[in-house]
Structure formats: C-alpha cells, structure tokens
C-alpha cells in the first residue's frame with residue numbers, strides 16, 4: 001500500500017507536527033522533527049517525549065529532533081509544514097535561506113491570512129521561490145492530534161494542483177489508523193479547514209452560554225451554509241463541503257473537548273475576555289484571525305456570512321455574545337438554500353459566457 005521508505009522533515013513540533021511525525025514513523029519513515037525551541041529538541045531526542053504538546057505519549061526512535069533548519073532540510077524531498085498560519089511566512093523565509101534543491105511542501109495548517117486574504121498554499125507560493133518548490137499539497141480533515149497520537153481511527157483528505165504529489169503524500173501517511181483520501185479541490189479543502197474554526201469558536205460560545213444542542217446544531221448547519229457560499233463563490237466545488245474537510249472537520253471541531261477553538265469559545269461564552277482566553281490557551285487558536293479574514297472575504301466577494309459577522313463583532317468590537325445571538329435570530333426571513341443556488345447559477349452563467 002505504501003511507497004518506499006523516505007526521510008521526511010516535519011517543520012513545527014507542536015501538537016499536530018508531532019502527531020503527524022508519529023504517523024510517518026509508524027509507517028517506518030525516518031522523521032526529522034524541527035523545532036525553534038532547543039529545549040524541546042533535547043527532550044524529543046533524550047526522553048522521546050513532547051510533554052507540553054502531547055503529554056503521556058512516547059515518541060518512536062525513528063523521530064529525531066532538529067534545532068538546525070539547514071541540517072533538518074539537507075537532502076530532503078518532502079517537508080510537512082505544521083506551524084500556525086501567522087508563522088508561515090517567517091518559517092518559509094528561513095527555509096528558503098538554507099534550501100539548495102526543490103522540495104514538495106505538504107502543509108497541514110488551517111487558516112487564511114487577514115488583509116491579503118490568501119490561503120496558506122498561496123502564501124507558500126508567494127514566499128518560496130519557484131525553483132525551490134516542486135509542489136504544494138494540503139492535508140486537512142477531522143483530526144485532533146491528541147487522538148491521532150493514540151492511534152485512534154482518523155480520516156483526512158489531501159489535495160494539490162498536482163494530484164500525483166497529493167497521491168505521494170497519501171502513500172506516505174496512509175495506514176490502518178490514519179486513512180487518507182484524495183480530493184482535487186484545493187480551494188474547497190483549504191477554505192473548509194480554515195473556516196470551520198470560526199464556527200467552532202461560535203459553538204463554544206453558545207455552549208458556554210448554556211444554549212444547548214439545538215443552538216449548536218443550528219450553528220453547525222448554518223455555519224456550513226455560509227462556508228459553502230463563500231467557498232463556492234471563490235471557485236471551490238460545493239461537494240467538498242459535504243466531505244472530510246467540510247462537514248467532517250466542522251463536526252469534530254464543534255463537538256470535541258480537544259478543540260482549542262471550541263474551548264476558547266466556551267471560555268468566552270462563560271464571560272472571559274478574549275485576551276484572558278488567548279493567554280490561558282498556550283496553543284494556537286486559529287479561528288480568531290480567520291474570523292477577521294473571513295469577514296473581509298465576505299465583503300470582498302459580497303457573500304452573506306451572518307455568523308462570521310456576529311462573531312467578528314463579539315471578538316473585535318466588544319459586542320455581548322447574547323446580543324449577537326439575538327441579532328442572528330431576529331434577521332429577516334430567508335430561504336435555506338437560495339443564496340448557494342444563486343452563486344452556483346452565477347458560476348454556470350459565467351462558464352457559458354467564457
């Protein structure tokens with residue numbers, strides 16, 4: 001089922017980079033796990049643990065920690081990039097200084113850059129010179145690091161503009177605990193993975209407010225509707241949003257106590273301030289910056305995203321979460337599917353004219 005054994009570099013030894021390094025090591029690949037934290041590299045190499053991010057988990061001896069980026073990248077063909085969205089440009093900037101041959105980057109991050117409104121694969125292509133970049137692959141889907149590190153059954157999707165590159169990443173990762181599907185819709189997979197964090201924050205807030213299961217189901221369903229509207233307007237295949245990177249990731253992030261986005265929302269719903277919440281997390285909460293980016297995207301593409309807009313007001317303009325929920329519930333009457341159908345029809349018309 002799998003390709004030949006390879007040496008693979010994982011950039012970023014947070015929870016997701018470390019869990020993915022474990023999957024690769026389970027498939028007998030040697031993994032160079034790079035971290036900018038020398039203490040953490042020492043811990044990985046001497047104790048074979050990464051206690052801050054995956055407490056109670058032992059790491060395979062096939063995983064070696066690296067503090068030097070040039071050593072970690074020497075002679076490597078495939079890099080798994082697992083840092084938060086806000087670190088992508090800085091890290092790629094450092095990588096391009098030390099690379100001497102082109103690599104394939106499989107990125108596993110879930111975000112959109114505010115202001116530029118670029119997806120992560122677009123940021124990577126902007127930062128990495130073309131002669132150093134073979135392909136960009138995206139790996140996304142319902143996959144909490146805590147459960148992957150326990151080898152619980154998990155499914156994800158991989159996509160790329162070059163499907164042969166996506167299939168190579170599928171081969172490197174797939175095993176009986178970690179099932180990898182291909183999908184050819186790069187825009188849809190990246191938009192689904194990034195925007196579900198917004199809805200997870202909102203679901204955490206409603207849970208924190210004690211609103212219960214009806215409210216959460218409403219948020220998830222109508223949240224998916226606005227993700228699908230924006231994604232489809234941006235050129236995604238609407239069917240992607242009923243797949244792993246869409247509804248799949250939305251379900252896991254809105255319902256799991258592992259989700260940092262849900263937990264952050266939950267604390268907000270219980271009355272903590274955004275600063276207090278982010279200070280106490282110690283791990284990335286991607287949904288906060290993504291809310292800003294998606295709010296800007298909704299304006300740019302003229303797509304209605306009422307949940308995103310309400311969360312934007314709560315996070316950045318100090319609106320009370322209960323008031324935001326009330327405003328959402330008292331909006332004018334609307335059809336459940338009409339806006340998405342209109343966007344699809346516009347796209348069909350454009351295709352006919354071209």
Ligand SMILES: NC(=O)C1=CN([C@@H]2O[C@H](COP(=O)(O)OP(=O)(O)OC[C@H]3O[C@@H](n4cnc5c(N)ncnc54)[C@H](OP(=O)(O)O)[C@@H]3O)[C@@H](O)[C@H]2O)C=CC1
Nearest residue numbers: 012013014015016017036083084087109110144145283284
């Ligand atoms: N955790 C999960 O279950 C999943 C996460 N993801 C996505 O993966 C991405 C990474 O998340 P995750 O691993 O969970 O995040 P964590 O917060 O657990 O870890 C982030 C890692 O990136 C490092 N880092 C942060 N900034 C920089 C920088 N400027 N230069 C170098 N290293 C840096 C951190 O170092 P330090 O320790 O020094 O802060 C840490 O090692 C996110 O986009 C997330 O949405 C996707 C699927 C599942």
Ligand SMILES: O=C(CO)COP(=O)(O)O
Nearest residue numbers: 141142143144259260261
């Ligand atoms: O993307 C994830 C699971 O698929 C992780 O979500 P959180 O960042 O909310 O923990």
